[in-house]
Amino acid sequence: MSAPLPQDTELIEKHEGILGRRAELLEQMESLREQLKIQRRQQVEESEVARHRNSTLLQDLQKIEVRLKGRQLPRPNLLALEGPRQQHILRLTWLMLLKVDVQNRNGGVMRGTSQQMQRSGRSLSTMPGGAV
Template identity: 75%
Template sequence: MSASLREEMELIEKHEEILGERAELLEQMESRREQLKLQRKQQVKEGEAARRRNATLLQDLQKIEDCLRGRQLPPPTILALETKYWASVEESIPAWEHFLQGKGPHPTDGPGQPSRRAKQQLKTHKETTKKTTNDQGLPPRPKPRTAR
């Protein structure tokens, strides 16, 4: 009988242990459920705020579209000039790309003209030689004083 009594006591302890674990799990589940409820409420609030913001943005866009529809287009001559301008820009893009990559001359330089870089070097060379011939290593002259 003592063996069966010992087994019964062990079973009672296990049962109490299982009931304790069950109670813990139920508490955890309840707290998790509360967390999920709070998350859902927050998501609903954020969703409503987003819907209101989107509705406001759509109304603003509608107003802008209405304003743009009410405007008149520029005169046809200006539209034609604008079209020609953009066409010329698109035509000159390859020459400028070539120049900017350092592979060719400046697009506005003609075939008989020196490049802009050469012009600039010639100009700076003339300025430096002019300075050296005028200076001759002498200090600057004093400014004349006016009589008082």
């Protein structure tokens, strides 16, 4: 057989370069694919943990709500207080009652926060004494 022409040699070298680059890109893509799989697994695990935590918090809040509904409301003359200082004191009293209830239920550990109350739809404005 005859020796390859310079054009053929050049094409063969380009072809080998292209195949080498293709192999590198395939390896990179496979590596990225594995990283994405790991991230997805972590996200699924984190979302399951968050779902369980949120479910537990919701159940806790519902139990507290049931307990608070069973309590006797403050005297009507306290509910009729109109001054901002009196309303503030009344709200603080309700917060202390909530805190004591949560602490008693959790063995002295406070787990609920005002942010969690707000996320659940309860806020200080829904308590006796009205809006801030």
